[in-house]
Amino acid sequence: MLEVSGLTTTYGAIAALRDASLTVGAGEVVGLIGPNGAGKTTLLGSIAGLLPISAGTITFDGGDITSTAPEKILRSGLALVPEHRRIFADMTVEENLKIGGITTKSSERAQLLDEMADLFPVLRQKWDTPAGYMSGGEAQQLAIARALMSKPKLIMMDEPSLGLAPILVDLVFELLETLRSQGRTIVVVEQNATRMLEVADRAYVLRSGEIVADGTGQELLDRSDLFDTFVGG
Amino acid sequence: MSELLQNLIDGLGRGSIYALLALGVAVVFGIMHLLNFAHGELITIPGYLAYWAFTNDWTWWALAPAIIVSAVLASLVIERIAFSRVRGATDFTMLLTSFGVHFIVAAGFLLYVGAGVKQIERPGWFANTVSLGSLNIEVFDLIVIGATFAVLGATTWLLQRTMFGLALRAAASDFDTARLMGVKSDSVIRGAFALSGFLAGIAGVFWIMREGQVTPSAGINPMLQGVLAALIGGLGSLRGAVLGGFVLGLAEVLLRSWLPVDIQNLTTGFVFVMIALLFIFRPGGLLSVPQVERV
Amino acid sequence: MLSRSFPQTRRDVAFPVIGSIVLFIVLLGGGMLYQTILGNGSAERLVTTMLIDAIIVVGIQIYIGNTGILSFGHIGFGAIAGYIFAVYAISPEEKLKRIPMAPFGLTDTQVSPTVAIVIAVAVTLVFALIVGIGLARSGAQSGSVAATVITLALLFVTHEVAKSWPELTGGNRGGISFGIGESLKTRLPILAMLFAALLVARLYGQSRSGKLAVAAREDNLAARAMGVNPLVQQMVALLISVIVVSVGSSLRVWQIGSILPDRFFFDYAMLTLVMLIVGGRNSVTGAVLGVAVMTAARELARRLGQDGFEVFGIGLDDAPLDWVFRENLNSVVLGLAMVGFMIWRPTGILEDWEFDQWLYSKFGRGDESEPERLAELDNIPDVRFDASGINVAFGGFKALTNAGIEAAAGEIVGIIGPNGAGKTTFVNVITGMVEPQSGEFSIDGEDLAGKASYELSRSGLVRTFQNLRLFGALTVRENVEIAALVAQEHRSERTLRDVDSLMAEAGLWEHRDRRARELDYGNSRRLELARAAAMAPSFMLLDEPTSGMSDTESITMIEQVRHMAATVGAGVIVIDHDLAFITGISDRIYVFDQGEVIAQGTPAEVQANPQVQAAYLGSAAMT
Structure with missing residues (x-):
């Protein structure tokens, strides 16, 4: 469904991502793990069209989306839940969700709003509250729900458990399970490597801007050198 | 008491026009961080159109919509020709670009119409007043205040209730994330300029009516009042911009009535001094938007 | 100890004087030439006006250019x-x-x-x-x-x-x-x-x-x-x-x-600004060039705008272009120049090229040889850094809870933790960039809480930045020099190291005249390190000094940080996510997770700690 090959992204002099290639099949949950600064966020940002790409190609759902504007990529069915959630703080929960569904028809949008309220009961409670007043866990749910509003064929999440208390991290992973059971295709960047690998069908390990390992979640869990690769050895 | 009331109404009338201008400045600033020093051209350009139309015997009923439409078009054209090319540039660059646009427009009129003052006849009811007890209220002020509140109400509805308004607010608060949601950057920026032009157009109708004339540099004053009012309110805040407009209008009128007669002509100077004091004690403006320094 | 003092006579005084003389002669000479060729009163007035404009534009450049x-x-x-x-x-x-x-x-x-x-x-x-x-x-x-x-x-x-x-x-x-x-x-x-x-x-x-x-x-x-x-x-x-x-x-x-x-209003403000911007606002040479270029352009436009114009005796039939060549064309030219430069070259013709500095680098500098390696200091002043009870919340999110560390002179203290653990927030607090809800920190008992960041760095706490904050338009040498200038004034009781030696120490000698924004990543990191060292700090705070570096570069960096700190006698507090780097460099380590210090000790102790592994590999590993 998503195919990335030879992707290189540079910030000024810094090559944040070098020659990265990966594939994601329909219905898969794919994890991207690796230490801070490994290029995971850059990879997602490049796919979503937020960052200018120096080399490589990205195809999604049969179409070339290399160097396309982010709004067009979203419209082709690829959504990103950005790092740090980036919710619109002075807009209400409902307004945040509506923006998420800006590409849908208004009748459909109303229906999606209902679906999200069912899927995330906490959002229903805070429906008319400005999103800036929500706790980290609530905001994360809003960010995910907002991305789901566009009915994406593939949803990418950047560190959904970042800065959350352990109990909320559990919640995020439960949510991943729920979304997977709905048959959605998901790419997740996670620092919480062990848990990610337990959930993921397949995963890629990044380090210093390169993809250094890949395999099914279980394969990577079984690899004894993972700890070293991951925390730097 | 009645004098104060009289001044309040005068100030509201003046402030209404400033509020419309400031809101237009703030909408554009919010979306692309451009402080538009060419905002006044959205009055100069329709001003010359009004002059032309007037010499062709248009009535104000036809003129007013023409002014508004031309302001919207001018805003869009200027965005297209100049500002779209400096999107994402530094604030410094965008500021000077808008300053340059002001000059090109002003010099263009100088070149093709000439430096002279062009008179536009005010409507017949312009000087009429209605008496309410001891108050003498200008019909013009009443119309300005009424129209402004109607427009502000409609703008609020637009921003709160329509998808375009939501997209505009989302893009103003976080442009990249809004694009990730599928908000089209071109459309939302053009929409912001159209809205800004519309607000300037409404203000322009009253501005041109009040001045009764237009010159190549006619845009300077409305631009300054709009920019200052937006800054008084707190750059980045739409509510602040409207508030700033009314505060500026009231300050001018009240100060003029309180100052001794022999220095009354320095009112504007004193208003500026008050603004300077405001910035010294409240650098972010009245409704300052908290700025987090990114480390 | 400082072998090159400021200002350097040749570079900072002699050549600027020579440069000023040359600029003066060129501008005046050009004007005189024009005036002689045309030989009329209006040309003379134009040149006089240009010279006065030049004074004002150069004056404005002092403010806009430098700030x-x-x-x-x-x-x-x-x-x-x-x-x-x-x-x-x-x-x-x-x-x-x-x-x-x-x-x-x-x-x-x-x-x-x-x-x-x-x-x-x-x-x-x-x-x-x-x-x-x-x-x-x-x-x-x-x-x-x-x-x-x-x-x-x-x-x-x-x-x-x-x-x-x-x-x-x-x-x-x-x-x-x-x-x-x-x-x-x-x-x-x-x-x-x-x-x-x-x-x-x-x-x-x-x-x-x-x-x-x-x-x-x-x-x-x-x-x-x-x-x-x-x-x-x-x-x-x-x-x-x-x-x-x-x-x-x-x-x-x-x-x-x-x-x-109206003589000192919008039009004149616009004219002087355009002159400054067109030439290049960051350089005096640019300001002078802009005055000359815009004076010429405006004069040309004015003449083109006059009926039956001719330039230097060449007459043109202007009828087809009558709609352009009109009176007041020169004011349109101003606006067009402004917008055009903003769109295509916002930094002006010369950017920040300065004639006398170019001259100095060509002829004034003489031979420069790479300085000897610096010896590490053996008598380091005994200084302690203490931070305790620091709490920070952003909205409802607790970024730091009761966090604190201690460090002694000459020691290398590591702070490690996963993304979002509060490490950078901690550094931001102790460098005065984030205000904590509560907590205190001090150097040698001097309470530093509530001080501005420039005061903190003068007290000896100097930081680097995770996302690199160099003075991009300045050369490598100037970057280090600026820190040395501050050290000269505020850190004179410490051993001040020579700018050239510090550059050489950081392996930047061959890049000394390049602009910082042209450096690659590794060199940029090393420049940040050298710049921090030039402040003669008591403690250097390094925020993710290896982020984005390859493994081999990280290992070299360990040695460089150690040596650089030892040559200026600074303790080091280093933050990194990379356990190998931190354990390789640190004498002691603090582990942050969820905004709290969850463990501390020697590298070996910390590595053996199950809580640390859990924080790194996820809470599932705890079970």
């Missing part, structure tokens, strides 16, 4: 100076005609033009001081919009007052003018002042204050982290530039022979 703050207000200051000059210098007989009722008995006062200029400068400086305080309060920094509007407001106030105070200014129509024969007839004062303006601008640019102001222009936050108080340097730049602009404006009034409110 990066866009100011329209300098022409407002010019108006103040111009009126004061006129009121004092014009003879009582003339004043009786225009302003018989001038306040403060000014109608009867007359002083020589020189004294009048001095008075004009002095009074304008008072206004500049007040406006400068307002700018500082508004948080003015490079590119700040609010500061620009304040200066714009100043321009309007002066214009408004000039129009509506006819008792003093002669009002909007008449203005005030010199009597016949009283106005400036010789070019001598103009030439003298132009030369002086060039000298002042160039010497200021090379001075300590100028360099610190430029550092703040390039990166305000990093400059403060290097002990620079940008507001002080901006004020110095403002006052000096206002002096030059005031002198230039007085001459302008004297030469024209009269003053009107």
Whole structure:
């Protein structure tokens, strides 16, 4: 469904991502793990069209989306839940969700709003509250729900458990399970490597801007050198 | 008491026009961080159109919509020709670009119409007043205040209730994330300029009516009042911009009535001094938007 | 210990003087040539006007160029100076005609033009001081919009007052003018002042204050982290530039022979700004070039706009282009130049190229050999850093809970933890960039909580930045030098290391003349390290010094950090996510997770700690 090959992204002099290639099949949950600064966020940002790409190609759902504007990529069915959630703080929960569904028809949008309220009961409670007043866990749910509003064929999440208390991290992973059971295709960047690998069908390990390992979640869990690769050895 | 009331109404009338201008400045600033020093051209350009139309015997009923439409078009054209090319540039660059646009427009009129003052006849009811007890209220002020509140109400509805308004607010608060949601950057920026032009157009109708004339540099004053009012309110805040407009209008009128007669002509100077004091004690403006320094 | 002191005589004094002379001669020579070829009075007037404009533009450059703050207000200051000059210098007989009722008995006062200029400068400086305080309060920094509007407001106030105070200014129509024969007839004062303006601008640019102001222009936050108080340097730049602009404006009034409110308003502000921007606002050479280019362009446009024009004897049939070549074409040219440069080359023709510095690098520098390696200090002053009980919350999110660390001189202390653990927030707190809800920290018992970041770095706590904050337009050497300049002033009790040696130590010797923004990633990191070391810090705080580096580079970095710290006798507090790097470099380690210190100890102890592994591999590993 998503195919990335030879992707290189540079910030000024810094090559944040070098020659990265990966594939994601329909219905898969794919994890991207690796230490801070490994290029995971850059990879997602490049796919979503937020960052200018120096080399490589990205195809999604049969179409070339290399160097396309982010709004067009979203419209082709690829959504990103950005790092740090980036919710619109002075807009209400409902307004945040509506923006998420800006590409849908208004009748459909109303229906999606209902679906999200069912899927995330906490959002229903805070429906008319400005999103800036929500706790980290609530905001994360809003960010995910907002991305789901566009009915994406593939949803990418950047560190959904970042800065959350352990109990909320559990919640995020439960949510991943729920979304997977709905048959959605998901790419997740996670620092919480062990848990990610337990959930993921397949995963890629990044380090210093390169993809250094890949395999099914279980394969990577079984690899004894993972700890070293991951925390730097 | 009645004098104060009289001044309040005068100030509201003046402030209404400033509020419309400031809101237009703030909408554009919010979306692309451009402080538009060419905002006044959205009055100069329709001003010359009004002059032309007037010499062709248009009535104000036809003129007013023409002014508004031309302001919207001018805003869009200027965005297209100049500002779209400096999107994402530094604030410094965008500021000077808008300053340059002001000059090109002003010099263009100088070149093709000439430096002279062009008179536009005010409507017949312009000087009429209605008496309410001891108050003498200008019909013009009443119309300005009424129209402004109607427009502000409609703008609020637009921003709160329509998808375009939501997209505009989302893009103003976080442009990249809004694009990730599928908000089209071109459309939302053009929409912001159209809205800004519309607000300037409404203000322009009253501005041109009040001045009764237009010159190549006619845009300077409305631009300054709009920019200052937006800054008084707190750059980045739409509510602040409207508030700033009314505060500026009231300050001018009240100060003029309180100052001794022999220095009354320095009112504007004193208003500026008050603004300077405001910035010294409240650098972010009245409704300052908290700025987090990114480390 | 400092082998090269500041300012360096050749680079910072001699060559700027030579450069000023050359610029002066070239501008004047070009003008004289033009004047001789055309040989008429109007050409002569044009050249005189250009020379006066040059004084004012160079004056404005001192402020805008060095601080990066866009100011329209300098022409407002010019108006103040111009009126004061006129009121004092014009003879009582003339004043009786225009302003018989001038306040403060000014109608009867007359002083020589020189004294009048001095008075004009002095009074304008008072206004500049007040406006400068307002700018500082508004948080003015490079590119700040609010500061620009304040200066714009100043321009309007002066214009408004000039129009509506006819008792003093002669009002909007008449203005005030010199009597016949009283106005400036010789070019001598103009030439003298132009030369002086060039000298002042160039010497200021090379001075300590100028360099610190430029550092703040390039990166305000990093400059403060290097002990620079940008507001002080901006004020110095403002006052000096206002002096030059005031002198230039007085001459302008004297030469024209009269003053009107519109002479110092929008049009002139636009003209001078365009001149500055077109040439390149960050360089004095650029300012002078811009004056010449725009004077020529405007004159050409003016001539093209006249009917039956001809340029240098070549007549053109302008009929098909009649709609373009009209009167007032020159003002359109101004606007087009502004917008065009903003779109295609916002930094101007010359960017920040400075003639005399180019000359110096070609001919003035002589041979430079790479300095010897520095010896590590053996008697390090005993200094302690303590931080405890630090709490920070952003909204409802607790970023730090009761966090604290200790470090001693010469020690390398590591802080490690996963993304979002609060490491960078912690560094931001102890460098004064985030205010904690509670907590205290101190160096040697000196309480540092609540101090500004530039004060903290002067106290010996110097940081680097995770996302690299170098002074991009400055060379590698200048980056290090700026820190050394601050150290010279505020860290003189410590051992100050030579700038060249520090560059060599960091492996940057061959790159010393390259601009920081042209460096690759590894070298940028090393430059941050050298710049921090040049501050002679008691403690260096390194925020993710290896992020984005390859494994081999990280390993080299360990040695470089150790050695660099030892040569300046600094303790090191280093934050990194990379366990291998941290355990390789640190004497002791603190582990952060969820904003708390969850473990501390030697690298071996920390690595063996199951909680640490859990924080790294996820909570599932705990079970």
